[in-house]
Amino acid sequence: MNTLESIIAKHPFTKDLNPRFLHLLNECATFERFGADQPIFQESFEADRLYFIERGRVALQNFVPGTGVTTIQTVGPGAALGWSWLYPPYRWHFSAVALEPVEAAGLCGRTLRDRMQENHEFGYEIAMRVSHLLLERLQATRFRLFEMYGVPT
């Protein structure tokens, strides 16, 4: 089994991150496990975690009145999950549920924010990586708007 430190060091989110910043991530991280169908976080609740998924798949869900719970996207090993901890009011915009047993490094959002405030170079690195996540999700959302596969070929 990988140690917490190696999960963080090998995760795509930390690729090319200055090694001296890794300990700042390590010291606010815990190893977390979720069983199949177990909630990881709940929409509108306090967002206090950034997860580096090591194993298993996670469904991002929204509750749509009249329709029920709808899965918007699934993410798997190598994904970084959660950015709401970085932006006020620090509330989850979606719910996340483990589709299968999930192992992840869970980093404390509040501590990360404090470290980013104290060390702006570290803050810049983390903010850049989170904005990259946002960009990927924005692009994926745009692709969906095209109704890509609905177009005849």
Add this chain to the structure above:
Amino acid sequence: MACPPEILSALGDPMLPQPFGIKRVRHDTLDTFTLELAPPDGARIATAAPGQFNMLYVFGVGEVPISISSAPNRPMLHTTRAVGTVTRALAELKRGNMVGVRGPFGSSWPIEAARGKDVVIIAGGIGLAPLRGALLELLRRRKDFGRIVLLYGARTSADVLYERELERLRGRGLDLSITVDRAVDAWRGHIGVVTTLIPRAPFNAHNCVVLMCGPEIMMRFATLELQKCGVPEEAIYLSLERNMKCAVGFCGHCQFGSEFICKDGPVLRYDRVARWLAIDEL
């Protein structure tokens, strides 16, 4: 690989449809169906290479280019979606009805160029149909290639094409990932666009060949994602579709920059057409 002239000439008059009978109709999804065609009296037909297409003529209605979805030397299959006048008419046909067939036409997937390399197949929606023959051929010659990865995106879980067959092919050395935009029923697989599968797909970006077919918008974004992973432009092959009419490069309806999609395509190397793909209405 462009269709050699000697094969074209062996086809006889390429403008003359040959009557073929419908041996079988299979409904794959709500709006997608597969026709198995055979010439009357079991006459010999030209062998099609994976990626090529035929012109199917519904008598009294019209003619459309439809990719061949069968493996080489297997019964001739065409999978298509009922979206226009001719394809809707095709969808109405039954076993025993006749259609006119011209072909096979066009270029094929670069199977030989992929020897010794990983092969990444990226398909969106009905775009899996032109890739099916290549996939079956790659798996038939499994030892000639590295990893064979299929990344397939569909609109919903009900629109996934050849689902049971793909699951069977996992056991023959296919690394399969399917993703849907929206889940229906009890779908427990990936949800999200097909491009999200690329960064974590198991292939060597520096020693692979990519075969891709789907809506152009999908192929554009998938190409960007592949390039981010380090896949060179010359390793990416696309199957394009334009308004093909004559299918032999005479009429110019399907001209795409300096290429004729019917004759030089439909399978084209990305670096040969990249500059044209960015031009509106070309």
